[in-house]
Amino acid sequence: MQLPMNRRQWLKAGAVVAAGLAVQRDVSGVEWVISPSSERDQKFIRLHSNENPYGPSRRARRAMIAAFDEGCRYPSGHYEELKTLIAEKENVSPDHIILGAGSHEILHMAGVAYGLEGGEVLTAHPTYEGLEHYARMIGAYVHRVPLTEDFQIDLNAMDRRITQAVRLVFVCNPNNPTGRILPADRLREFCRAISRRTVVLVDEAYHDYVEAREYSSMIDLVREGYNVIVSRTFSKIHALAGLRVGYGLARPDIIARLNQFRTNHSVNILGLRAAMASYQDVPFQDFSRRKNAEARAYLYKVLGELGRRYIPSHTNFVFFHLGWDVTAFRQAMKEHGVLVGRPFPPYTNWCRLSLGTMEEMELFARAFRKVMGRKAAG
Ligand SMILES: Cc1ncc(COP(=O)(O)O)c(C=O)c1O
Structure with a gap:
């Protein structure tokens, strides 16, 4: 039976594009994809589960389609x-x-x-x-x-x-x-x-x-x-x-x-x-590490501006001193569409924030400034 499009043609046509996914290219040449599901999830910015927002990589996506x-x-x-x-x-x-x-x-x-x-x-x-x-x-x-x-x-x-x-x-x-x-x-x-x-x-x-x-x-x-x-x-x-x-x-x-x-x-x-x-996709791993470091440096700057102490991190999240109850903070941030990490007793005045894309970090920073400003105003 002749199928309208065989697997190779499907891949050649760029299944990612065919599925209506937006592709972005990094300066290093690594392509990454914004999937409809992550756009949908932007109702909530997910900075609570230490995920990597840049994947799956193009090579992983192709391998899954081929499988x-x-x-x-x-x-x-x-x-x-x-x-x-x-x-x-x-x-x-x-x-x-x-x-x-x-x-x-x-x-x-x-x-x-x-x-x-x-x-x-x-x-x-x-x-x-x-x-x-x-x-x-x-x-x-x-x-x-x-x-x-x-x-x-x-x-x-x-x-x-x-x-x-x-x-x-x-x-x-x-x-x-x-x-x-x-x-x-x-x-x-x-x-x-x-x-x-x-x-x-x-x-x-x-x-x-x-x-x-x-x-x-x-x-x-x-x-x-x-x-x-x-x-x-x-x-x-x-x-x-x-x-x-x-x-x-x-x-x-x-x-x-x-x-x-x-x-x-x-x-x-x-x-x-x-x-x-x-x-085997080393460029994607390097790309993820680099984007993560950029987001982390940006977050350090924001925390510094707001006088918040943080623990220098070697991961894709940062633990910082909030100074008030993280459960109340989580709720306040959720009302601004941002999900942040759960409480980690006994450090209930600290917050674990996962690192997202730069756009997500900027949206976080905007919401964070508002929430902290409101808290300071009492
Ligand atoms: C330290 C650590 N170990 C293990 C896991 C489990 O991850 P997974 O089951 O997705 O490999 C996590 C998830 O966040 C983690 O932070």
């Missing part, structure tokens, strides 16, 4: 392709890698695998709560160690809190919600020492945004055979949060343990193809 035909097949036969790509880049074998529906599923698997049968979990507070949430759900005890006065994860205090029952230590680096990084040498020393007693999971969801020299991934410890798991995601720099693809790296015996708690076929074929394309 439509594979939609009738189960995807797991293709998992090795993405694992092999990651394995080659990270210099490990594919059996050191597990895929998940976002890195959240990796945290879920770890929380359950190590929280069962009396296992306890140790984590900083506040930090990303995905893992501790699942550990609690299955009845595991979770030790929370407060941050230091300067909002750093307190590795010394965490070390002191470890009991014999602690089976998993969670370290988010860079940390969410603070955006701070741990110095690589100190974290490496901590992981080496602690992983002799228990497993350490280092959540590196924001790894690709970090440019600081004092930062390093802990994947080298996985390579060296330590009891360390590293989790990563395609939701941030790759801008695929809605596609749900993440991965974990660990020794093969640890991967096998996590695998027992994985949902079968949890990564779907469109997500898989998009992730593979995006993983």
Whole structure:
């Protein structure tokens, strides 16, 4: 049967344009797309979930369109392709890698695998709560160690809190919600020492945004055979949060343990193809990092003008001192069409703001000035 337009012609015609999507080109030549859904969502400017507003990349979009035909097949036969790509880049074998529906599923698997049968979990507070949430759900005890006065994860205090029952230590680096990084040498020393007693999971969801020299991934410890798991995601720099693809790296015996708690076929074929394309799309990653840095510099300027203290961030969000209750602030900003981050107790006078496009940041700044002005006027 002759179809009106075959897949190649469809792609050639530029499916993105055919679907009525507006394309913009960056000075570097990277094209990005404003989709109808993000325009629709501009009823609310989404600065609350640490998403990357510039994606999916053109290459990821093309890969997803090309994968439509594979939609009738189960995807797991293709998992090795993405694992092999990651394995080659990270210099490990594919059996050191597990895929998940976002890195959240990796945290879920770890929380359950190590929280069962009396296992306890140790984590900083506040930090990303995905893992501790699942550990609690299955009845595991979770030790929370407060941050230091300067909002750093307190590795010394965490070390002191470890009991014999602690089976998993969670370290988010860079940390969410603070955006701070741990110095690589100190974290490496901590992981080496602690992983002799228990497993350490280092959540590196924001790894690709970090440019600081004092930062390093802990994947080298996985390579060296330590009891360390590293989790990563395609939701941030790759801008695929809605596609749900993440991965974990660990020794093969640890991967096998996590695998027992994985949902079968949890990564779907469109997500898989998009992730593979995006993983190799270095210009898009550079572009996202650069746009993020521009938005961050702009936000620092706005916060400076309004006399707000902030924690210099290595991520796509900034934690700043609001000086009043963030729940009331969220509501006030929502009335101006801007969604900002949820409360992170005990820092309920602080706000976590995700970085959007420059247009979104300018709209945020306008609303923010109004809300702060009204608050000052009492
Ligand atoms: C530190 C951290 N880890 C993990 C996740 C989970 O992301 P995903 O499941 O989309 O990979 C997030 C999401 O915001 C995060 O901030």
